[in-house]
Amino acid sequence: MFSASHRLHSDEMSAEQNQAVYGKCNNPHGHGHNYAVEITVSGPVDESTGMVCNLVDLDGFVHQHVLERYDHQNLNVIQEFAENVPTTENLCIAIYKIVQRGFRLAHLERVRIEETMMNAFEYRGDL
Amino acid sequence: MVYLTRKAEFSASHYYHNPAFTPDENVRIFGKCNNPNGHGHNYTLEVTVKGAVDPKSGFVVDLKQLKEIMNREVLDAMDHRFLNKEVAEFSKRIPTTENLAIVIWQRLSPKLKAAQLHRVRVYETPDLFVDFYGEA
Numbered sequence: 001m002f003s004a005s006h007r008l009h010s011d012e013m014s015a016e017q018n019q020a021v022y023g024k025c026n027n028p029h030g031h032g033h034n035y036a037v038e039i040t041v042s043g044p045v046d047e048s049t050g051m052v053c054n055l056v057d058l059d060g061f062v063h064q065h066v067l068e069r070y071d072h073q074n075l076n077v078i079q080e081f082a083e084n085v086p087t088t089e090n091l092c093i094a095i096y097k098i099v100q101r102g103f104r105l106a107h108l109e110r111v112r113i114e115e116t117m118m119n120a121f122e123y124r125g126d127l
Numbered sequence: 128m129v130y131l132t133r134k135a136e137f138s139a140s141h142y143y144h145n146p147a148f149t150p151d152e153n154v155r156i157f158g159k160c161n162n163p164n165g166h167g168h169n170y171t172l173e174v175t176v177k178g179a180v181d182p183k184s185g186f187v188v189d190l191k192q193l194k195e196i197m198n199r200e201v202l203d204a205m206d207h208r209f210l211n212k213e214v215a216e217f218s219k220r221i222p223t224t225e226n227l228a229i230v231i232w233q234r235l236s237p238k239l240k241a242a243q244l245h246r247v248r249v250y251e252t253p254d255l256f257v258d259f260y261g262e263a
Contacts, residue, residue, distance in 0.1 A: 122131075
């Protein structure tokens with residue numbers, strides 16, 4: 001899980017359009033979430049360890065490349081959101097790309113993020 | 128394709144009864160759930176839609192609109208109601224959780240424009256849920 005702030009705003013739209021599309025999420029001061037991230041990997045079970053992959057390796061990778069990157073940050077100032085609105089849809093895709101590029105020990109199936117208790121988003125890698 | 132799930136809770140009562148069965152058959156098949164005075168649940172509904180991310184807004188679908196559709200089509204009709212007596216579809220269909228998921232799908236699917244309905248999940252209790260993916 002990581003805690004971050006964001007603001008939903010697109011420079012391609014007028015102020016009124018931004019208000020209409022994003023409502024409260026357009027607040028110029030931003031707002032925050034505790035994002036709960038689930039990473040699902042798959043693979044055969046290794047006969048000698050009984051594991052698909054060692055969770056220490058997966059946790060370590062996610063901690064170093066996802067949590068350290070986003071935790072206690074303002075998503076709007078992070079490079080991948082310079083030209084992309086930091087909706088949780090786009091966050092799912094960004095985290096998927098990070099894990100897919102860097103974690104080789106199992107096959108990445110999906111990234112799921114709970115933005116609040118009532119909303120969750122999932123990306124499985126197809127565009 | 129990104130999948131978006133919105134949750135909502137509603138409280139409702141129901142009972143299970145098939146008028147084509149004898150009273151004994153109804154008790155044997157439905158047990159305690161056959162009590163004609165009904166019993167209740169706090170249901171949790173999860174509606175999952177899928178679609179491409181709009182490059183301008185960054186959204187699959189406007190969550191406010193999805194919430195309004197869920198309120199109008201499902202929650203206003205079912206929350207704090209006796210399903211057998213107050214929801215039209217359940218005058219002829221037993222309001223099992225299976226049928227509830229199907230009825231909720233049938234109410235929501237035609238109203239969704241921007242994204243496609245992928246799955247309706249209904250928890251009758253925290254330990255029991257039904258998934259319906261829309262196949263006939």
